[in-house]
Amino acid sequence: MNDHIHSGDxxxxxxxxxxxxxxEYSEFMELAAQEGFDLEDVEGAIGEAGHGPLxxxxxxxxPNVGKSTLVNRIIGRREAVVQxxxxxxxxRVTYEAEWAGRRFKLVDTGGWEQDxxxxxxxxxxxxxxxxxxxxxxxxxxxxxxxxxxxxxAVVRLLRKAxxxxxxxxxxxxxxxxxxxxxxxxxxxxxxxxxxxSLHGRGTGDMLDAVLEALPEAPEQTFGTTIGxxxxxxxxxxPNVGKSxxxxxxAGEERVVVNEIAGTTRDxxxxxxxxxxxxxxxVDTAGIRRRVHLQEGADYYASLRTAAAVEKAEVAVVLIDTxxxxxxxxxxxxxxxVDAGRALVVAFNKWDTLDEERRYYLEREIETELxxxxxxxxxxxxxxxxxxxxxxxxxIETALAGWxxxxxxxxxxxxxxxxxxxxxxxxxxxxQPRILFGTxxxxxxxxxxxxxxxxxxxGYRRFVERRLxxxxxxxxxxxxxxxxxxxxxxxxx
Numbered sequence: 001m002n003d004h005i006h007s008g009d010x011x012x013x014x015x016x017x018x019x020x021x022x023x024e025y026s027e028f029m030e031l032a033a034q035e036g037f038d039l040e041d042v043e044g045a046i047g048e049a050g051h052g053p054l055x056x057x058x059x060x061x062x063p064n065v066g067k068s069t070l071v072n073r074i075i076g077r078r079e080a081v082v083q084x085x086x087x088x089x090x091x092r093v094t095y096e097a098e099w100a101g102r103r104f105k106l107v108d109t110g111g112w113e114q115d116x117x118x119x120x121x122x123x124x125x126x127x128x129x130x131x132x133x134x135x136x137x138x139x140x141x142x143x144x145x146x147x148x149x150x151x152x153a154v155v156r157l158l159r160k161a162x163x164x165x166x167x168x169x170x171x172x173x174x175x176x177x178x179x180x181x182x183x184x185x186x187x188x189x190x191x192x193x194x195x196x197s198l199h200g201r202g203t204g205d206m207l208d209a210v211l212e213a214l215p216e217a218p219e220q221t222f223g224t225t226i227g228x229x230x231x232x233x234x235x236x237x238p239n240v241g242k243s244x245x246x247x248x249x250a251g252e253e254r255v256v257v258n259e260i261a262g263t264t265r266d267x268x269x270x271x272x273x274x275x276x277x278x279x280x281x282v283d284t285a286g287i288r289r290r291v292h293l294q295e296g297a298d299y300y301a302s303l304r305t306a307a308a309v310e311k312a313e314v315a316v317v318l319i320d321t322x323x324x325x326x327x328x329x330x331x332x333x334x335x336x337v338d339a340g341r342a343l344v345v346a347f348n349k350w351d352t353l354d355e356e357r358r359y360y361l362e363r364e365i366e367t368e369l370x371x372x373x374x375x376x377x378x379x380x381x382x383x384x385x386x387x388x389x390x391x392x393x394x395i396e397t398a399l400a401g402w403x404x405x406x407x408x409x410x411x412x413x414x415x416x417x418x419x420x421x422x423x424x425x426x427x428x429x430x431q432p433r434i435l436f437g438t439x440x441x442x443x444x445x446x447x448x449x450x451x452x453x454x455x456x457x458g459y460r461r462f463v464e465r466r467l468x469x470x471x472x473x474x475x476x477x478x479x480x481x482x483x484x485x486x487x488x489x490x491x492x
Contacts, residue, residue, distance in 0.1 A: 019441050020046065024408050028438055031412075035435050037450060037485055045483045049440035049448045053340075054096070055214045056310060058107040058130035060158075061140035062150045066170040070140060070197035071095065071108040074207065093306045094339070099207040104214055105310075107134060109303065127157050129303045133310040136164040136213040138206070139189065140197075143169040143180040147187055155187050164213035167192045168206055173199060229271060229280040230399060233312035235305045235336065237328045240320040241348045244382035246281060249274055249391065275392035282311045305332060313443075314342035314398050314475075316391070321347045321361055321379075325368045333372060337477045340444040342398035343375040344391070344475060350379035351386050374401075374468055376475050398475025404445060406471050408438045414470055415449070424459050434463070435485070446479040455482045 020028060025046075032042045059067050075095045095106045109130045131137060137158060141151055158165050169181035172194035184192035193206040234242050250272045270281045309315055315336035319329050336343055353361065365377075376394035380387045406414075415434055424432050432453030439447050449455070449463070464478050 019405060020408065020438060024438075028408055028436075031436055032450065035450065035485065037483075041483065041486075042450070045448045045450075045481065046438065046440045049446040049479070049481055053443075054103055054105045055135040055216070056105045056107060056133055057097075057136050057138060057210060057214060058109065058134035059138045059140060060109050060127045060130055060154060061168075062148065062154070065140045065142040066197045067140050068108060070138070070168065070170065070195070070203070071106060073197045073200055073203050074099070074106060093303055094310075094335075100211060102211055102214070104210075107306065107310075127154050129307045131157065131161045131163060132307050134163055135215050136166065136210065137161075138166050138168050138210060140168045140170050141184055141187070141192075142171055143177060143184065143192070143194065144171050146180065146183060151187065155189060158189070165189050166206060166209045166213055168197075169194045170197055172196055172202065229278045230314070230395075231280045231282050231312045232395065233282045233305075233308040233315045233336075233341070234318065235308055235315055235332055236318035236320075237326065237332060240318045241382040242318055245318060245346070245348065245380070246270065246272075248382050248385050249388055275389070277392065279392075279395075282308050302331075305335060309336055309339045309341055312341060314344065314395055314402070315339075316344045316346055316395065318346050318348050318382075320349060321353055321357075322349050325361075325364045330368060333369070337372065340477060340479070342395075342402035342444070342476050343372060344394045344398050345369070345372070345375050345377050346391065347377065347379045348382050351381040351384055374474060374476070394475070401472055401474040401476040402444055403442050404471065404473060404476075405442050406439050406445075411439060411447075412436050414467075418463065418466055422462070424455060427456070432484075434482075444476045444479060445473060447481070449480060449482045451482055451484050454484060 028046075029039060029042065033039060059071055061067050075097045093108050095108065097104055097106045107130045109127065139154065139158060141147060167184060167187065167189045169184050169192040172178060172181050173196045178194055181192045181194035191209075193202060193209060195202040195206050197203065234246060236242055250270065271278055272281055273279075317329070317333050317336060319325060333343070333345070347361075376397050378387060378390045378394050380391065415437055419434050424434075430453055432451055432455055434449050434451050434455065437447055437449040439445060447467075460480055460482065464480055467473065467478060
């Protein structure tokens with residue numbers, strides 16, 4: 001559909017000029033200079049928007065060692081829920097953080113319910129989920145307690161995973177606690193970093209060690225293996241039919257089941273042939289065992305969903321149409337959008353709906369899911385296999401939108417017409433204008449617009465809507481950042 005603007009080589013995410021070629025970059029910088037922009041600021045904006053996937057840091061450890069407090073300290077705001085009681089359910093488990101000019105993604109594994117499957121099993125499960133997709137791990141130990149049997153169990157998991165580990169000896173509030181931290185050398189993970197996540201003591205030195213452990217960009221990059229299967233996360237809240245759908249699409253066409261053994265509950269990646277193409281369905285099995293504490297079950301589902309989305313290129317969100325669209329459905333969609341993945345929404349049990357329910361469901365979709373109207377939608381039945389053939393074209397459409405790039409010249413011609421035909425509203429006697437822009441990256445499409453003044457959120461949404469109308473971008477979130485030209489003060 002958009003072959004004329006799709007770049008077969010999506011470039012190198014995180015490269016110096018985003019995904020702009022040298023000639024395109026030179027022309028763009030010349031335009032920026034003519035408009036009076038600081039060229040270092042312009043280069044920084046392009047580099048930031050074109051960063052590609054960020055490296056992932058997982059924070060793991062047993063309950064009540066201060067993981068969430070440490071996460072809040074690292075991200076610089078009180079966002080992760082902190083309570084004395086282990087097992088606090090929170091909505092988000094991933095955050096974006098920055099230290100010494102380097103950005104990375106933080107996965108918080110605190111707050112799981114320790115009694116769901118017994119303490120050791122719970123620790124192993126939560127650590128396993130996070131370690132799967134992490135590029136490096138911060139292992140938090142309570143230095144006032146010392147290394148416990150549970151800590152030793154996590155150490156065995158970390159060794160098996162082979163990921164770089166930074167050992168955080170937490171709750172060292174003063175000089176007297178240093179000896180407690182030193183005792184943690186016994187874990188065999190290298191130097192323990194004495195930290196008080198509550199007061200901030202030692203966190204800077206620990207984060208310096210984290211930056212040494214984290215790669216500049218994730219080792220796992222999308223689409224680097226020629227002919228390698230594209231990765232799909234089949235996600236949704238518990239009991240919406242994910243396993244049934246996976247079994248139905250697999251049928252007799254299943255190529256191989258790849259089980260990662262040796263963990264409490266083995267995640268399963270399945271290679272499945274659909275529409276003549278082999279796809280990898282990432283970690284789609286959901287929670288295998290019956291659990292009795294719903295809070296803990298929800299948290300496990302949330303953590304597993306986050307891990308699956310991080311490993312995938314496209315998220316297929318399954319929604320049970322026999323029930324009203326829930327807040328949890330919306331959170332899962334938001335998780336996929338925030339992660340920048342291509343998106344398809346599959347409405348399950350469509351064959352069971354009567355006319356009245358269909359009418360009200362369509363109204364729900366308009367009101368509750370209006371913000372992702374750009375996502376391809378398929379109405380399916382995991383039980384009967386109805387409309388399964390529509391799933392692959394929807395996934396292919398979403399991936400094509402995810403990888404689409406608009407050349408800078410064409411984008412600026414479009415922006416010129418847009419601003420001339422629909423100028424920004426006048427605010428305070430001034431009318432800010434979008435002067436020029438560029439698409440710095442793909443997977444998902446990331447745009448940087450340069451303006452003469454502050455661009456309101458409503459106008460940004462208008463620009464995004466028109467970008468979609470003009471260039472497609474079906475099935476993909478779009479990231480738009482705006483840089484405002486700074487006023488140059490008079491020299492005295």
